[in-house]
Amino acid sequence: MSDRPITVVGTGTGAPLPPDAAAAVAGAGLVVGGRRHLAAAPVAADAEQVVLGALAPALDIIERHLDEERHPDRRSPVVVLASGDPGFFGIVRVLAERFGAERLDVRAGVSSVAAAFARVGLPWDDAVVVSAHGRELRTAVNVCRARPKVAVLTGPGAGPAELGAALGSDARVLVVASALGSKxxxxxxxxxxxxxARDWGSSVSVVLCLDEARTLGAARTVAGPPAGPAGWALDEGDFAHRDSMITKFEVRALALSRLGPRLGDLVWDVGAGSGSVAVECARFGAAVTAVEKTLDGVGRIRANAMAHGVDVRVVHGAAPTVLSGLDDPDAVFVGGGGRELPAVVTACARRARRTVVVAMAALDRVPAVRAALTDAGLDCDGVLLQSSRLAPLPGDVTRLAATNPVFLLWGVRPPARREGATK
Incomplete structure (x- = not known):
């Protein structure tokens, strides 16, 4: 028997099987694949065929064919037919885990993602690819909100209709590619x-989510999502703000470390002011919703997001009332103060999947905020940040200029309780 007894053949996006792949199918004793793949392939009349449904029974049948000691009469090659590139969110992972990568001979076809971008004439080396097949749709939605060029591999309950409903009024175009490679x-x-508003059926191959103003992008050296920012905790001068009403960079640095923004996350910046925290989270790849009650603040947040080349959804309204219409966040930053602060923190802490970070200047607010975090089941910690910056004096000398002290509290949902977080 060959050292690579399982041949995995990618098919189904229009191109005919190469001669060597067709020969492998014709000589196989067992051919496993989807119904339409089996119907189109040159399967020998005496070969056993298994229509892929649940994976476990098919894997057991493959193992039986490969078991020489118990079944010496079944020392025949196995071919698995799959859509497109079976190593790209495909069956190669499962087969390698069960039988070992060294036993697989993979003949990759054109992936549905590559085919879809080819159909619309766009390069895709800078695209982010996310699978919603058998996974939570929220990750795909957040990636689509954060990045200008995304390919979403769909599945039951996570198709174009569900993706479109979740994106709502976001300024995106969806390219829905169905039955790629077929008539x-x-x-x-x-x-x-x-x-x-549509029923798309079960033939959707992939959905491209595009910000058409930025689909071409720039020439890339490394494929996929861009690398994280080279620096963070940007200087206050990098943002438009009113009368120094901005989260100082020392506070932002620690807040970002506790928020942990990343691609696929949704972060709220509540009482966003200039939106400096929102912009920094978006630079790390998170989808961000900034909530601001003043109209001039809304304009500044949008201007700062545009200046830094990131997408930030801005909601004009007062918390906690306006929060009820937002999707549940992974992490929340709450800035500012006021009498509503404990109620705002409570509303955020009840819905945050991972963490809530609160910055405040007033000592009197700390006990109520701490209670709001712990009452919501979060483990609370915090610090008082006091920093002094270098400042020049006449005569080419330098002094230390103290900034106003800020309390930073954070609540983290314990891992055992994250399972029960709102999904």
């Missing part, structure tokens, strides 16, 4: 609202 192939451009 029924369709590639349609729709708005999120149009996608949400």
């Amino acid at each position: 029924d192939e369709r590639v349609e451009r729709v708005t999120p609202a149009e996608a949400a």
Whole structure:
């Protein structure tokens, strides 16, 4: 028997099987694949065929064919047919885990992602690819909100309609590619609202979510999402702000370390002011919603997001009332103060999946905020930040200029309780 007894053949995006792959199918004693793949492949009349449904039974049958000691009469090659590139969010991972990568001979086809971008004439070395097949849709939604070029691999309950409904009024175009490579192939451009209003059936191959103003992007050296920012805790001068009403960079540095913003997350910046925390979280790849009650603040947040080349959704309204219409966040930053602060922190802490960070100047607010975090089941910790910056004096000398002290409290949902967080 060959050292690589399982041949995995990628097919289904229009291109015919190469001669060597077709020969492998024709000589196989067992061929496993989807119904349409089996129907289109040159399977020998005496070969056993298994239509892929649940993976476990198919893997057991493959193992039986490969077991020489108990079944010496079944020393025949096995071929697994899969869509596109089976090593790209495909069956190669499962087969390698069960039988070992060294026993697989993979013949990759064109992935549905590559085919979809080819259909619309766009490069995709700078695209982010996210799978919603058998996974939570929220991660795909947050990536689509944060990045200008995203390919979403869909699945039952996580198709174009559900993606469009979740994106709502976001300024994106969805390219829905269905039945790629078949005579029924369709590639349609729709708005999120149009996608949400349709029944797309089960033939969708992939959905591209595009910010059309930025689809070409720049030439890349490394494929995929851009690298994280080279620096963070940016200087206050890098943001438009009113009368120094901005979270200072020392506070932002610690807040960012506790928020842990990352691609696929949703972060709220509540009482955003200039939006400095929102912008920094977006630079790390998170989807961000900034909540601000003043109209001039809303304008500054949008201007700062544009200046730093990131997407920040800005909601004009007062917390906690306006929070009820927002999707549940992974992490929340709460800035500012006021009598409503404990109620705002309570509302955020009840819905945050991972952590809430609160910055405040007044000592009197600390006990109530700490109680709001702990009462919501979060483990609370905090510090008083006092820093002094170098400042020049006449005569080419330097002094230390103290900044106003700030209390930073954070609450973290214990891992055992994250399972029960709102999804």
